[in-house]
Amino acid sequence: MVQVKDVKTNLILDPTPEVTQDATINISSGTSDEKVGRYTLFLHIETDKGLSGFSYSSDHNTGRALETLIHDNLKHIIIGEDPQDTEKLWDKMFWQVRGYGRKGLAFQAISALDTALWDLKGKILDAPLYKILGSYQDSVPCYGSGGWTNYTIEELVEEQTSYVEQGFPRIKMKVGKDFGQSEEEDIERLAAVRKAVG
Structure with a gap:
């Protein structure tokens, strides 16, 4: 033992x-x-x-x-x-x-x-x-994670684009800018990332 x-x-x-x-x-x-x-x-x-x-x-x-x-x-x-x-x-x-x-x-x-x-x-x-642990697959889907709400739109787009360029098929970003008080800015940030990465 x-x-x-x-x-x-x-x-x-x-x-x-x-x-x-x-x-x-x-x-x-x-x-x-x-x-x-x-x-x-x-x-x-x-x-x-x-x-x-x-x-x-x-x-x-x-x-x-x-x-x-x-x-x-x-x-x-x-x-x-x-x-x-x-x-x-x-x-x-x-x-x-x-x-x-x-x-x-x-x-x-x-x-x-x-x-x-x-x-x-x-x-x-x-x-x-x-x-x-009892797998039934030989791979695990993964994603690029980040997108902190304190990032500028430019920083956010740069980070999320880099994940796609590295080959991640999925990305994750945060919403709730200013602790949920800036819904319009959240929408703007999501639109900018969507435009940049597709």
Whole structure:
């Protein structure tokens, strides 16, 4: 049996992130005691057999809190366990942080660990996850995603056009400019993208 030996994290700050805004949130700066930027947490679950599972989580302001939650509240749950017991370990992690809320940071932490466990399971079984999860297709449709509402029309058209030029058959953009207060501008933005990409 393979056992989890350790969980290691690396937190990296990109100090010059792009400002992002949609109809519900404007992410442009950190809290007063944090450096402004986008944090990415890289997580590795190591085993006694030398295999490791990988995941990452990215957010503007929760990097250090996420890392602390993983190491102080969740890591001990999976140490010594069989990483193939993904459902059992998810359930244990859920019950450990259930009082923190059923969304947000607690579930971001569970997700980072759970994703790495599934990655590890695929490596142990020497099979891609889509096969382990019961695929019936050999491909997955994908799309270019972005289109933040704080982009100018020119920036929006440039981004969405670049997705089409890269071969994405679908694109996604945000609506709800000015937190849903600029319907006419939303229509103008949609029309500009439609004209540019067809």
